[in-house]
Amino acid sequence: MRSAVLREQGATRPYAVSRPLEIESLGLAAPRAGEVGVRIERASLCHSDLSVVNGSRPRPLPMALGHEAAGVVEAVGEGVDGIAVGDHVVLVFVPSCGACRECRSARPALCSRAAEVNGSGELLHGPSVLTDGAGDPVHHHLGVSAFAERAVVAAESLVVIDRDVPFDIAAMFGCAALTGMGAVFNTAEVRPGQSVIVFGLGAVGLAAVMAAAQIDDVTVIAVDPNTDKHELALRAGANAVATPDGAAELVAGLTDGGVDVAIEAVGSARVMAACLELLARGGALVSVGLPHPEQELSVPALQFAGAGKRLLGSYMGDASPARDIARYVELWRAGRLPMELLHTDTVPLAEVNESLDALADGRVVRRLFVPSAA
Numbered sequence: 001m002r003s004a005v006l007r008e009q010g011a012t013r014p015y016a017v018s019r020p021l022e023i024e025s026l027g028l029a030a031p032r033a034g035e036v037g038v039r040i041e042r043a044s045l046c047h048s049d050l051s052v053v054n055g056s057r058p059r060p061l062p063m064a065l066g067h068e069a070a071g072v073v074e075a076v077g078e079g080v081d082g083i084a085v086g087d088h089v090v091l092v093f094v095p096s097c098g099a100c101r102e103c104r105s106a107r108p109a110l111c112s113r114a115a116e117v118n119g120s121g122e123l124l125h126g127p128s129v130l131t132d133g134a135g136d137p138v139h140h141h142l143g144v145s146a147f148a149e150r151a152v153v154a155a156e157s158l159v160v161i162d163r164d165v166p167f168d169i170a171a172m173f174g175c176a177a178l179t180g181m182g183a184v185f186n187t188a189e190v191r192p193g194q195s196v197i198v199f200g201l202g203a204v205g206l207a208a209v210m211a212a213a214q215i216d217d218v219t220v221i222a223v224d225p226n227t228d229k230h231e232l233a234l235r236a237g238a239n240a241v242a243t244p245d246g247a248a249e250l251v252a253g254l255t256d257g258g259v260d261v262a263i264e265a266v267g268s269a270r271v272m273a274a275c276l277e278l279l280a281r282g283g284a285l286v287s288v289g290l291p292h293p294e295q296e297l298s299v300p301a302l303q304f305a306g307a308g309k310r311l312l313g314s315y316m317g318d319a320s321p322a323r324d325i326a327r328y329v330e331l332w333r334a335g336r337l338p339m340e341l342l343h344t345d346t347v348p349l350a351e352v353n354e355s356l357d358a359l360a361d362g363r364v365v366r367r368l369f370v371p372s373a374a
């Protein structure tokens with residue numbers, strides 16, 4: 001089957017010229033016990049894929065990329081309950097084991113077993129099932145590897161979804177929605193009447209904007225240097241938009257001494273520090289973006305104890321994927337989460353390198369791939 005494989009990190013831009021991802025023909029083993037085979041209908045490009053390509057997220061190579069996707073179940077391994085051939089599924093990037101300390105404390109997004117196998121490019125129930133033309137193993141990306149015609153994944157990497165949800169929308173529930181909306185609902189637990197500022201208006205930040213905007217009487221400020229994203233944020237329900245330079249003035253005008261919640265969806269320690277400055281006393285910064293591991297945060301230390309500010313990390317939106325995706329689908333059906341705004345276009349997988357440029361340049365929010373198209 002065809003799959004987009006990364007063999008070296010840190011390629012030079014433009015990617016349309018350096019072509020870091022090559023469409024290779026890979027072998028895929030049948031699902032083992034606890035695993036499921038999925039035909040990928042749509043896979044989308046997230047900034048975290050770009051971060052693996054550019055080296056901001058060091059990973060074992062070669063790796064078959066892609067972690068946000070939806071598809072149809074084609075085969076079910078032994079011992080898998082509740083998933084049947086023909087089911088439509090959303091792939092999720094943390095295969096929570098259900099048994100580790102974090103899973104037992106009802107924090108499945110932080111599953112330590114999943115973090116371990118995701119880091120080593122393996123699957124929850126065993127080593128890689130992907131092999132290249134020479135017969136050598138190829139690592140999985142976040143237990144998924146969705147820029148491919150097919151995937152074999154742990155059953156824990158799947159959430160069954162109603163068949164009437166279009167695949168273009170379904171795919172984006174797996175990462176953008178779980179992450180951005182979960183930052184608002186689960187991590188910050190935004191309450192009616194609060195004010196929220198979101199930095200970074202990619203799909204993750206825009207998902208946070210739309211989640212916050214449908215809570216009663218919440219003031220939402222959306223910030224991005226790319227003013228093309230401002231119109232989308234207003235349509236997602238933001239009350240006001242700004243470039244980073246204009247954010248402080250807007251916060252001063254729209255709030256009583258600062259925001260209750262700031263969501264950083266960029267992946268920059270500098271932006272995190274700027275967010276802390278905009279918080280009201282008692283406010284919370286939710287760190288969602290994934291900075292390069294060498295970035296360090298340096299901020300005045302007194303503001304935490306002295307002004308009651310909080311710094312909250314949010315991985316996969318502190319989600320419980322099956323519960324949250326079901327809830328987001330219902331809100332989407334009710335017209336309260338306009339997921340369509342996140343979907344820029346859908347192209348054949350062969351355009352994956354050009355698409356890395358488009359995402360890095362901010363020309364697309366979510367671009368989706370059809371892996372089966374030439």
Ligand code: NAD
Pocket residue numbers: 045046047048051175176179199200201202203204205223224225226229244265266267271287288289290291314315316317359360362364365
């Ligand atoms: P994206 O590339 O689509 O969007 C990022 C946006 O940030 C762009 O619109 C860009 O113009 C904007 N930006 C750049 N500098 C800025 C600044 N100084 N102030 C405000 N905005 C600025 O990315 P995405 O796919 O939405 O992902 C966003 C971040 O979230 C990435 O770091 C990604 O790796 C991370 N992420 C985290 C998780 C998680 O579980 N925590 C999951 C998925 C993605």
Ligand code: ZN
Pocket residue numbers: 046047048049067068175176
């Ligand atoms: Zn992602």
